[in-house]
Amino acid sequence: MDGRTKNMNDWKEIAHVITEPSENVLEELKFIKPTPVQAACIPLLLNYKDVAAEAVTGSGKTIAFLIPVFELLIKRESPWKTNEIGAVIVSPTRELAQQIFAVTQVFLKHFSTLTASLYIGGKLSKKDCHDLGFGKLF
Numbered sequence: 012m013d014g015r016t017k018n019m020n021d022w023k024e025i026a027h028v029i030t031e032p033s034e035n036v037l038e039e040l041k042f043i044k045p046t047p048v049q050a051a052c053i054p055l056l057l058n059y060k061d062v063a064a065e066a067v068t069g070s071g072k073t074i075a076f077l078i079p080v081f082e083l084l085i086k087r088e089s090p091w092k093t094n095e096i097g098a099v100i101v102s103p104t105r106e107l108a109q110q111i112f113a114v115t116q117v118f119l120k121h122f123s124t125l126t127a128s129l130y131i132g133g134k135l136s137k138k139d140c141h142d143l144g145f146g147k148l149f
């Protein structure tokens with residue numbers, strides 16, 4: 012058993028359906044095992060189920076949806092159209108949006124074919140519109 016397999020052991024319930032890039036993200040973040048909300052949500056979302064989860068702050072909700080989002084985006088077989096958006100993550104506050112975007116950056120290092128942009132209030136919307144024109148997947 013190599014180091015990676017050993018580290019992924021606690022993710023075994025869901026590790027068989029996630030790809031190497033996600034495993035690399037988990038390794039980089041040093042997340043040895045899933046939190047309860049992650050264990051509950053990730054398999055359902057990967058099976059294209061609708062999920063509404065409520066869990067206390069700090070329970071790991073970010074990864075619970077980011078892993079499925081990235082996994083489902085890279086599994087898509089039909090080619091992306093210019094300006095097509097693959098996923099939209101809506102957050103109630105600017106701070107939370109920035110926090111989620113920071114974790115997204117770790118994923119992007121390992122999912123090199125995807126890109127992401129952050130759109131928050133307090134910035135010039137003209138620049139946002141310009142950025143969107145380049146066809147972000149996120």
Ligand SMILES: Nc1ncnc2c1ncn2[C@@H]1O[C@H](COP(=O)(O)OP(=O)(O)OP(=O)(O)O)[C@@H](O)[C@H]1O
Nearest residue numbers: 041042043044045046067068069070071072073074
């Ligand atoms: N499986 C895991 N193992 C260890 N640490 C984790 C794991 N998942 C998330 N964390 C860490 O726990 C902390 C809280 O995670 P996260 O921000 O995703 O929680 P949250 O439920 O989205 O919180 P909030 O409701 O405040 O947005 C972060 O520091 C994150 O890096």
